[in-house]
Amino acid sequence: MRHVGWIAGAAAAVLVAAGAITYAVAEDGGGSDTTTPSADSADAGFARDMAVHHQQAVEMSYIVRDRTKDVEVRRLAYDIAQTQANQRGMLLGWLDLWDLPKVSSDAPMTWMGMGDMASGKDGSLMPGMATNTEMKKLNTLSGKQAEIFYLQLMTDHHKGGIHMAEGCVEKCEVGVEKKLAQGMVDAQQSEIKLMADMLKERGAKARD
16 A cells, blocks of 8 residues: 555656646746747657657556556556656647647657658657557567566667657757756666666566
8 A cells, every 4th residue: 555655646746747847838938038949849849759659658558557467567567657648748738838730740750860760660650669569469468478578668668768858958948848858868767777677587688
């Protein structure tokens, strides 16, 4: 029960922080002036792409919670799902505040100068994203096999997410968005280390 209370409290704190950060963006001048980011800016591109990237992490996390009874993996999956769902809400909320579209005709990662690298092969639209085949496979596994495959997929997912977030830290102009991106980098690096330990406990390791 202690873990349940802690998780509920953490989730509530994330929701409060999400509202505060979204409001802060409305107050943020977007760097040195009060210009709203353009549709092709790094700020808008990161918000759109990371919202899509996060959505898959949420989906994977809910899948594995139905495929295993392991408390440790279920707790991690819950935390990832709640955190990334709330961050996704912030990103889409900012696009609304800026009156910008949530989709773009540009290829994913264009804002990073990597539009020609995102193949979209088998549903993997951006670095680290699982393919449709991998998502289907996760849905067929259970127990330890599901745990290992989820941890491997999420490790890859986090690595891709970190790369994108670092791009925003470098290229975005809205101060609060840059801070959120840096927070993603720090949190996901920590989770990658945790998942490496969890994989080792299960006699496995991250994929090359």
